[in-house]
Amino acid sequence: MSVAPDPVVSTPDVVGRARSLARRTWAVAAVPLVSIGLALLTSVFVIYAALLSTGRPLRLELPLEAYAALFDGAFGGFDEIVDTLAQSAPLILGGLSVALAFKAGLFNIGAQGQFLLGALGAVAVGVALKGQPVVIALPLALAAGMLAGAAWGFIPGALKAISGAHEVVTTIMLNYIALAVVAAAVSGPLDTPLSLEPLTDDVGNAALPILVGRNGHAGIVLAFLAVAAVSWLLFRTTRGFEIRTVGANPDAARYAGMRPRLLIVLTMSLAGLLAGASGATVLLGITRNMTAPYATTVGFDSIAVALLARSSPVGVVFAALLFGAMRAGAPLMSIRTLVPRELIDVVQATILLFLVANAVIRRVLALRGVRGGLEGVETITRSYGRDVTVR
């Protein structure tokens, strides 16, 4: 029996192929795009509500001015675009960390702590090797950050595999412990005697080289390489297949002879490594030293990135670019229009609210033939409170 040739492949119908590509892209991107649009719209009302409730005069054009300033601050010129990339890179790495864990059915809320430990590992080794040649200092400092993050991810993974303690609670506790560890290290052994406030030395030769503009450091390249590496791991290797299987159906994975405990520990360690790399690149590329309360929200923003990307590594790039652009544009927005920069947290949170309620949005807007908002990651609650190690 002869197989009929696929009409789309056999006839090089450019229009048809473009249409099919557009349809597939729309199916994947519709819900995130609609959520982003609705979130920007909702935030307009938040701006109005904030004006009214704090007794300021209502200016109807303020939200538009704020969004315009946000856009200018993110894409208004070469330096601004480089800044957007620099803000996106840690979110890409952190988003990959959370997304990878999602694929295995694990919820890594601990990216924040792993980020801090990554930065701490990088600054500890970076300061120690700051006089060494770049080829020695930089790779070792980066590796130290990644390993420290991996260790901070290994702990909740091992706790879950051995005792069944759910990673949602343990990783959050580890976030707070990471804060204390950083404070203890920076005000203790790593403190420079010359500074009044607890502060470490500069990392010197261990710093990531600046490639373009003011802060276009080499860590940005590293983030994009990590996207390729995680995609390859997840979709081209046996281990990646096992990780996805455990996430989709732990019982099936166990019956197929896979070892869920081992995969949980491995995935959490890898997730920690990625979040640690995120911390290490921010430290070695931008801040170059560490203060005792090392302020960052990358870890929590990474959860938003991974959710918006539906834990797809390529999707993480787009989600991280969006949130990175908002972070880059926020200072100009608050200077020019006096709208607090926290507005971007509101936008970010509203995007997620619309994403999680996507079933309603699809019904109300009659979006057909599109994929849901979060179904790729909705496997987390199943493992809640249950001992994964006992059948």
Added chain:
Amino acid sequence: MENLIDALYGIPVAGLVFQFVGYLVAIVPAISPIILQVATPIALAALCAVLCERSGVVNIGIEGIMIAAAFVGWYVGVLLGPSLGGTPSAIFGVTPVLLVALAAALLTGMLVSALHAWLSISVRADQIISGTIINIAAFGLTGYFTSLVSLGSPVGAGGFTRLRLPRELVDLPVLGWILDMFLSQGPIAMSLLVIVVVFQILLFRSRWGLRTRAVGEHPKAADTVGIDVLAVRYRNVILAGVLAGLAGAYLSMEGTNSFQVGMTAGRGYIGLAAMIVGRWSPVGALGAALLFSSTTAVGQSISIFPPSGELGALMAQAPGQLYDALPYLVTIIVLAGVVGRSIPPAADGIPYEREATT
């Protein structure tokens, strides 16, 4: 007697343990009211979690509900304080504006909890993700409004004050510090014990409690005997929001008299751990919360009044920040120790969907 104590303290390694026990015995009467104060928001969060999960809904968003309630309570005080003023009452320092602010905080708790109920019961979203998103949204919104409001560093509704026990009662041997612990408190901390006992009795001895547990363990069976599963879940999750709202109100209106961004500091999550350690029962949750709060209080006490002698010298070597991390560390250790033996309600976290009737 004193010779004996000196001899015990002098034993090489075990002596340190005796010194620590001696230190604990010495400080517990002084820190006992603090133990209950630290435990109050954690225990209320844990009770909220118990009520939700006994009905079959996982609520990770307690932290967000608490911060939202704490903010609204404080902000209502800022808005209405000047117009509603009035003299505080002798006991608890109650003013009209404080009561309105408290009501607003509880209402906020209910509203945010209703959002979570809708997302997890009707929309059937993943409940952990829904809760996380509520946390992110609550922190984003409160941060945004705080940076607008706090430009003028306004004064909120103030706060409830603590009852002052007569000195003679506190000085009673043994009984004194227990009275001090439970009665030298503000109204929210003092009502905690009542809430726990009432909740425990209702959950295990009443019709409502039986229905709640049935819906959390086996919703299909509950449905078969005519219980409206979704309605019970909605009602309980929204009611649980009152408890989380009370926890938030405690933070901004009794524990302190102001609001700070992120002032919940993980207490909502520690409450979840307390629920697991307390095996999904109100009394157990209170016990676990007291365990965590005692650790916190002892940690604080060590950094303020370090023990003397050999033990103190040893403790002084550890960085002070590590004592701040103590409650989180204890949470992890206890959780890892008990979780396998603590079994959640069978339908916890699983949205209920009625099969089509034909």
